Amino acid sequence: MPLYYEDVETGDLLPEIVKGPIEEIDLVRYSGASGDFNPIHTVPRIAQEVGLDGIIAHGMLIMAYAGQMIDAWAGVGALRRFKVRFSGMTVPGETVVCEGRVTGKEEIDGEGIVHGRLTVKGQADGSTKLKGEFSVALPRREA
Amino acid sequence: MLDPEVKGKVYEPFSMKIEAGKVREFLLATGDSNDAYREPDAPVPPTFGTVFRFWAGGGLEDALLQLGVDIRNVLHAEQEYEYLAPMHVGDTITGTTRISDVYTRAGMDFVEFTTQYMNQKGEPVLNERALIIVRG
Numbered sequence: 001m002p003l004y005y006e007d008v009e010t011g012d013l014l015p016e017i018v019k020g021p022i023e024e025i026d027l028v029r030y031s032g033a034s035g036d037f038n039p040i041h042t043v044p045r046i047a048q049e050v051g052l053d054g055i056i057a058h059g060m061l062i063m064a065y066a067g068q069m070i071d072a073w074a075g076v077g078a079l080r081r082f083k084v085r086f087s088g089m090t091v092p093g094e095t096v097v098c099e100g101r102v103t104g105k106e107e108i109d110g111e112g113i114v115h116g117r118l119t120v121k122g123q124a125d126g127s128t129k130l131k132g133e134f135s136v137a138l139p140r141r142e143a
Numbered sequence: 144m145l146d147p148e149v150k151g152k153v154y155e156p157f158s159m160k161i162e163a164g165k166v167r168e169f170l171l172a173t174g175d176s177n178d179a180y181r182e183p184d185a186p187v188p189p190t191f192g193t194v195f196r197f198w199a200g201g202g203l204e205d206a207l208l209q210l211g212v213d214i215r216n217v218l219h220a221e222q223e224y225e226y227l228a229p230m231h232v233g234d235t236i237t238g239t240t241r242i243s244d245v246y247t248r249a250g251m252d253f254v255e256f257t258t259q260y261m262n263q264k265g266e267p268v269l270n271e272r273a274l275i276i277v278r279g
Contacts, residue, residue, distance in 0.1 A: 019174060026172070033165075033172035035197025038204070038214050050215050050278070059219040060193045064173040067189035076179035077186045083223035083272075 003074055005105065005112025005138040012102040014073045014116065018123065019065045020095030022057055027092070030061045057090035062129050066120050069098040074136040080113065084132035088122075095123040100134075112138045145252045145277065149210055150245045158237040159199035161187060166232060169194060186229035192271055195238050195260065203275075206240065206256065212277055220253065221274035228268045235263040243272070252277040 027041045036058055039046040047055045063084050070079060090096060100118035107113070114136050120129040166187055170180055179185055196203060204214045230236060237260065244255035253276055260269040 026174075029172040033169045034193045036193065036203070037197075038217075040215055046215060060190055060222065061173060063222055064175070064188070064190045068173070068175055068177065071175075071177050071179070071189070076177060076188075077229055079189050079224075079226050081223070081225050082189055083221070085221045086219050 002139050004141050005114065006141045008102055008105060008114050008138065010102050010104055014069055014100035014102075014118070016097055016099045017065070017069045017072065018095060018097050019068075020123070021093055022061075022090060022096070024055065024092045027055060027057055027061070030058055034058065034060060036060065052089075054091060057092075057094075059084075059086040059130065062086070062090055062096060062120055063132075065096060066098050066100075066118050066130065066132060069100055069118065070116075070134055070136065073100070074114070074138060078136040078138060079134060080137050081135040082132065083134070084118075084130045086130050087128045088130075090122070090129050096120050096129055097123050103133075112140050114138055144247060145210060145212070145245055145254065147245050149242050149254075151242060152209075153239065153241045154206060154209075156237050156239045157195070157199040158235055159195050160235045161191075161230060161232050163232045165194060165198075166191065184231060186231060189224065189226070191230070192224060192258075192260065192269055195236055196240075196258070196271075196273075199236075199238065203256075203273075207254075207275075210254070212254075216278050218276045218278060219273070220276045221272070223272040225270040226268075227270065228262070228266055230262065230268050234268075236260050236268065237262075238271075 102116045104115045238258045240258040243257035256273045258271040
């Protein structure tokens, strides 16, 4: 059943999703799938040479997880805008939790637009991985 | 320090046809189990634009090299997408990237890449803004 514009209120929480633990092999797979072969995501020696403790996850992989939370809630294809700020690194072994909240809704050119904010945090230490905002277009009941 | 003159630089456009296998690979790599993406007429997932950037003509690594920056020394600060129309398997997407901003803050260089994507009909489908930090 689709989520309708009329059924969403400011302050509603999106069902959170949990992803992980993120393993080294996940970063290898994401490198291949995305084409982002920056070796700081897959080669520990190079990550250390540039001053990191070890390999780190692609920020875009964490953004993809956040997008899955929005898709599961609003439906595939609902996104109109999706912006994130990467605020912390994610390392192999970590599990992350995606959380979101509705911050407002408005009609724009007859479309029901819902705005929200989201956060992805490390499950173990609560560290913030990214913060973002999004807008989705939802179907109308009377349409 | 980056030359502030690079602001406004426009890169060569790049194109890529969306293949079903590439979309499936991306869904598997991101652990995306949403059944709606397995339907025949499904759109591509929200962050699939990163595939165009990296698989179609050099991607970010080449864009940074043209500025004299080694990709191993960058971090991704912000990413933004504006979705204008759905993209499907079989569409050919062409992206044009420009450097929309360059500045220095706290001793680090920030470079903002803005990319507009169109489909094979010339319709705008996606706007992208990526903010990159160059580490010391």
